[in-house]
Amino acid sequence: MGTGIAQVISLSPVRHRDDVLTGEGLLPVLPALRELLPGGGLQRGSVVTSGDWGLLPLALAAEAVSDGAWCAIVGVPAVGVRAAVEAGLDPDRMLLVAEPGPGWAQVVASLLDGFDIVLLRPPEQPSAQLRRKLEAAARRYGSVLLVAGDWPGAQSRLLVTDAEWTGLGAGHGRLRARKAQVVASGRGAGERPRSAWLWLPGPDGTVTAVAAESTLGTGAHDGTGTYQAYSGTAEPLASSG
Amino acid sequence: MTRQAAPARRVLVLRCPRWLDDDGSGGPGAGDSGSSDSAARAFEPVVAIVENFCPQVEVLRPGVCAIATRGPARYFGGEAQLAAGLIEAVAQAGVTCQAGIADGLFAAGLAARAGPTGLLVPPGETPEFLAGLPVGVLGLPELCELLPRLGIETLGQLAALPPAEAASRFGPPGKLASRLARGLDPRPLIPRPPAADLSVRLEFDPPADQSEPVVFAAKALADQMHDRLAAAGVACVRVQVQVRFSDGQELSRLWRHDGLLSALAVAERVRWQLDGWRGASADRAPDRDSWPDTAGIALLRLVPDQLVRAAGRQLALWGDAVPSDRVARAAIRVQAMLGHACVTRPVPAGGRRPAEQVLQVPFGDAETPQRPADRPWPDQIPAPSPATVFGVPLAASVTDDSGQVVSVSGRAQLSAPPAWLSAAGGPARAVTAWAGPWPVTERWWDPVHARRQARFQLVTEDGTAWLAALQDGRWLIEASYD
Numbered sequence: 001m002g003t004g005i006a007q008v009i010s011l012s013p014v015r016h017r018d019d020v021l022t023g024e025g026l027l028p029v030l031p032a033l034r035e036l037l038p039g040g041g042l043q044r045g046s047v048v049t050s051g052d053w054g055l056l057p058l059a060l061a062a063e064a065v066s067d068g069a070w071c072a073i074v075g076v077p078a079v080g081v082r083a084a085v086e087a088g089l090d091p092d093r094m095l096l097v098a099e100p101g102p103g104w105a106q107v108v109a110s111l112l113d114g115f116d117i118v119l120l121r122p123p124e125q126p127s128a129q130l131r132r133k134l135e136a137a138a139r140r141y142g143s144v145l146l147v148a149g150d151w152p153g154a155q156s157r158l159l160v161t162d163a164e165w166t167g168l169g170a171g172h173g174r175l176r177a178r179k180a181q182v183v184a185s186g187r188g189a190g191e192r193p194r195s196a197w198l199w200l201p202g203p204d205g206t207v208t209a210v211a212a213e214s215t216l217g218t219g220a221h222d223g224t225g226t227y228q229a230y231s232g233t234a235e236p237l238a239s240s241g
Numbered sequence: 242m243t244r245q246a247a248p249a250r251r252v253l254v255l256r257c258p259r260w261l262d263d264d265g266s267g268g269p270g271a272g273d274s275g276s277s278d279s280a281a282r283a284f285e286p287v288v289a290i291v292e293n294f295c296p297q298v299e300v301l302r303p304g305v306c307a308i309a310t311r312g313p314a315r316y317f318g319g320e321a322q323l324a325a326g327l328i329e330a331v332a333q334a335g336v337t338c339q340a341g342i343a344d345g346l347f348a349a350g351l352a353a354r355a356g357p358t359g360l361l362v363p364p365g366e367t368p369e370f371l372a373g374l375p376v377g378v379l380g381l382p383e384l385c386e387l388l389p390r391l392g393i394e395t396l397g398q399l400a401a402l403p404p405a406e407a408a409s410r411f412g413p414p415g416k417l418a419s420r421l422a423r424g425l426d427p428r429p430l431i432p433r434p435p436a437a438d439l440s441v442r443l444e445f446d447p448p449a450d451q452s453e454p455v456v457f458a459a460k461a462l463a464d465q466m467h468d469r470l471a472a473a474g475v476a477c478v479r480v481q482v483q484v485r486f487s488d489g490q491e492l493s494r495l496w497r498h499d500g501l502l503s504a505l506a507v508a509e510r511v512r513w514q515l516d517g518w519r520g521a522s523a524d525r526a527p528d529r530d531s532w533p534d535t536a537g538i539a540l541l542r543l544v545p546d547q548l549v550r551a552a553g554r555q556l557a558l559w560g561d562a563v564p565s566d567r568v569a570r571a572a573i574r575v576q577a578m579l580g581h582a583c584v585t586r587p588v589p590a591g592g593r594r595p596a597e598q599v600l601q602v603p604f605g606d607a608e609t610p611q612r613p614a615d616r617p618w619p620d621q622i623p624a625p626s627p628a629t630v631f632g633v634p635l636a637a638s639v640t641d642d643s644g645q646v647v648s649v650s651g652r653a654q655l656s657a658p659p660a661w662l663s664a665a666g667g668p669a670r671a672v673t674a675w676a677g678p679w680p681v682t683e684r685w686w687d688p689v690h691a692r693r694q695a696r697f698q699l700v701t702e703d704g705t706a707w708l709a710a711l712q713d714g715r716w717l718i719e720a721s722y723d
Binding site: 053054055058070072077078079080081082083084085086091092094095096097098099100101103106107110111113114115160163164165168169170171172173174175176177178201202203204205 | 564565567568569570571572574575578579583584585586587588589595598599601604623624625626627628629630631632658674675676677698700704706720722723
């Protein structure tokens with residue numbers, strides 16, 4: 001009887017922070033992002049940057065949040081919540097602080113004590129002193145500060161360096177997927193930049209690795225055929241420098 | 242009628258449309274989304290005016306307050322004179338308002354919304370007044386959808402149902418709706434107050450000269466009050482917040498909420514009360530967190546008022562993500578810094594525009610979207626969804642090769658292919674790929690929410706993808722994809 005109840009409880013989707021804590025200090029990330037991050041996950045107590053606001057910061061938080069972690073998003077009034085859900089975030093474990101105001105650093109520090117991931121778009125360039133304070137808070141509480149913007153001293157930096165939308169032509173089609181190259185660099189000496197091509201997002205909004213051309217057909221998503229169909233009709237797009 | 246429960250007492254509801262950005266529904270399901278600190282502060286002078294007519298003012302939410310008319314109507318020579326006097330006095334302060342008088346708060350709220358200055362429903366005629374109104378005014382989303390499908394379109398038809406049948410068929414919301422439709426109070430009041438004193442108090446020694454610690458303490462105090470109420474098996478419809486200053490001055494206000502006032506919501510109202518009072522008495526105070534010429538707060542007291550039997554709330558068996566204590570504490574701390582409504586949970590909602598597909602619910606409040614997400618919503622934009630969704634669309638300009646603004650005819654004919662896009666006054670960017678127009682006609686039967694749009698997806702030279710719309714001859718950027 002007792003084991004039966006234990007099983008039921010372990011099946012419950014309601015999880016607690018403690019479950020996530022037992023990850024050897026790593027928060028999981030989507031399979032496609034694993035090789036970009038040292039250790040294959042988000043190091044607790046670290047600061048990770050992801051370039052400007054977009055799908056990448058959401059994708060970085062997605063796996064951990066669907067795994068039971070809580071995520072606060074600070075300073076982004078225009079979060080595309082549906083895109084976040086498609087990328088894998090659970091909206092029940094998201095909290096938004098759209099306008100943190102002039103005391104935003106205090107807000108972030110408070111959120112770091114409690115939330116596993118704080119996704120921040122700083123409203124202004126933070127001073128070195130503020131940065132050190134928030135880095136210390138992240139370390140103390142074992143949370144991850146995910147910054148959409150510039151943050152000298154971040155442990156890992158991810159950046160979309162090249163991106164191309166497919167599916168849209170001159171007057172026809174619709175946006176299907178974006179093929180993006182993400183380059184990751186770390187702070188450690190001698191660490192080589194790593195890069196990967198991702199569907200950011202794929203046709204159903206998920207973020208997956210771009211497989212080699214020949215293996216596209218084995219992709220898990222339904223839109224595998226559409227890439228080829230659309231790459232035939234789509235106009236070549238200008239890629240960002 | 243005499244055998245049945247007595248009709249609700251006469252109530253006057255005063256509403257100032259200026260601070261009500263929603264549809265103004267005052268029904269029991271109406272949430273707090275329209276209320277904000279600034280509105281609460283701005284509303285305070287109006288409450289002060291109403292207090293001159295009747296000392297017991299209930300603030301329903303910023304922009305709406307209510308008084309019982311029995312006493313003041315006798316003094317002013319009738320309900321009509323009372324309402325006219327009130328509207329006149331408030332108008333002299335530069336605020337336009339509507340007043341409605343009827344039996345019970347619900348009907349009075351609806352009467353206030355009828356016509357430009359409101360309506361006086363004579364005693365006993367409230368059921369007739371309500372009978373013609375659609376069930377949508379109840380503000381109970383689920384029931385308002387179900388009842389018309391069963392052929393019950395008006396409150397009169399709902400009132401004609403035997404109350405016991407309504408309760409057994411539709412559950413607690415049905416019971417509530419039936420009572421409201423018959424012009425009764427939402428829940429029968431417990432006639433005799435319980436013997437025990439359920440109020441809670443906290444003394445500040447030394448007196449607090451800033452509002453933050455008081456608001457913070459109010460949260461703990463409200464928790465304590467809820468524990469006492471729960472132990473007595475009751476809930477309260479109104480909370481009286483009493484603040485005493487060290488110089489003996491007292492500030493007291495009644496706050497009403499037809500759901501249960503959570504501890505967070507009580508604390509928020511304490512903040513409104515303090516901010517509003519400070520705004521009224523010390524406009525000149527430059528620093529926002531202290532009272533220059535008054536003594537500090539010595540005592541905070543919360544008194545539950547109008548007790549009703551607690552109906553309880555059932556948590557879902559599976560899937561309710563219950564925030565752990567640490568998460569809740571962090572969120573509450575940020576709410577204490579920024580205000581209750583500034584920390585929100587996103588709740589997926591239904592809609593055709595990306596901005597409609599999410600509802601921001603203040604942390605600690607329970608609210609379900611009026612438009613459920615699990616409906617088909619034809620004409621919504623298919624996945625992948627944009628990562629940036631502008632709550633207020635950005636103004637934009639889309640021009641063709643010759644610099645003319647691209648337009649779309651009534652037959653969805655494009656004047657020329659879009660070649661340049663400039664968002665929010667920014668530099669013009671060359672359009673490298675586009676598709677559209679996709680015409681959308683929404684809610685043509687509803688003049689307030691009706692919308693006709695022609696939508697486009699555009700990719701510009703910098704690799705950014707945009708969701709743009711042409712509405713009433715103006716280009717808008719609704720979202721961006723990267």
